[in-house]
Amino acid sequence: MPMKTSSVLISRSQIADRVRELAMKITQDYSPRLKANESLLVVSVLKGSFVFAADLVRQLNLPCEIDFIEASSYGAGTQSSGDVKILKDLRGNMESRHVLVVEDIVDTGLTITRLLQLFKTRNPSSIRLCAFLHKPSRSEVPVTIDYLGFTIEDKFVVGYGLDVNERFRECPDLVVYQEAK
Numbered sequence: 313m314p315m316k317t318s319s320v321l322i323s324r325s326q327i328a329d330r331v332r333e334l335a336m337k338i339t340q341d342y343s344p345r346l347k348a349n350e351s352l353l354v355v356s357v358l359k360g361s362f363v364f365a366a367d368l369v370r371q372l373n374l375p376c377e378i379d380f381i382e383a384s385s386y387g388a389g390t391q392s393s394g395d396v397k398i399l400k401d402l403r404g405n406m407e408s409r410h411v412l413v414v415e416d417i418v419d420t421g422l423t424i425t426r427l428l429q430l431f432k433t434r435n436p437s438s439i440r441l442c443a444f445l446h447k448p449s450r451s452e453v454p455v456t457i458d459y460l461g462f463t464i465e466d467k468f469v470v471g472y473g474l475d476v477n478e479r480f481r482e483c484p485d486l487v488v489y490q491e492a493k
């Protein structure tokens with residue numbers, strides 16, 4: 313699956329700047345809310361958010377725990393079915409915890425909506441969403457994104473954790489995916 317690599321949409325330095333800003337805001341918001349013995353439970357939605365979550369938690373000036381969940385709403389194609397399967401659940405409990413869910417991209421919104429519905433049944437103290445990207449033009453259900461990295465147009469992007477058929481997650485920049493002719 314060769315790709316033309318000339319189309320950087322958001323560079324690694326733009327990403328780093330934005331992650332720092334988001335982390336500062338999250339730190340400000342949660343510092344007064346966490347009691348002395350509490351930590352923020354950061355839930356990274358695999359696989360796409362692993363790079364973003366890793367960068368974000370290292371910029372937070374808060375006591376954190378990190379857990380992972382893997383969900384899949386896509387079959388072989390690129391259309392979200394809304395039928396979300398939990399492929400790997402969290403290890404820990406979120407009851408009475410302050411939870412920050414970290415997602416790579418909100419596209420149709422179906423995946424994250426299902427996940428947030430599931431999490432709310434687990435009785436966290438609070439739950440907020442931090443998404444690296446949002447494609448509002450593709451939205452099928454309204455999603456409140458409490459902390460958003462970037463809004464992008466309806467283009468398929470890879471890199472910074474995002475893939476096409478498991479490729480290009482390791483690319484440090486966010487790139488528009490174009491198959492080489």
Ligand code: IMP
Pocket residue numbers: 360385392415416417418419420421422423424467468469470474475476
């Ligand atoms: P949604 O249910 O349509 O919001 O799907 C969100 C999921 O689809 C994300 O977590 C990504 O895994 C995947 N996705 C959506 N758009 C893109 C893209 O442009 N590049 C890579 N993955 C994408």
Ligand code: MG
Pocket residue numbers: 360475
């Ligand atoms: Mg994906």
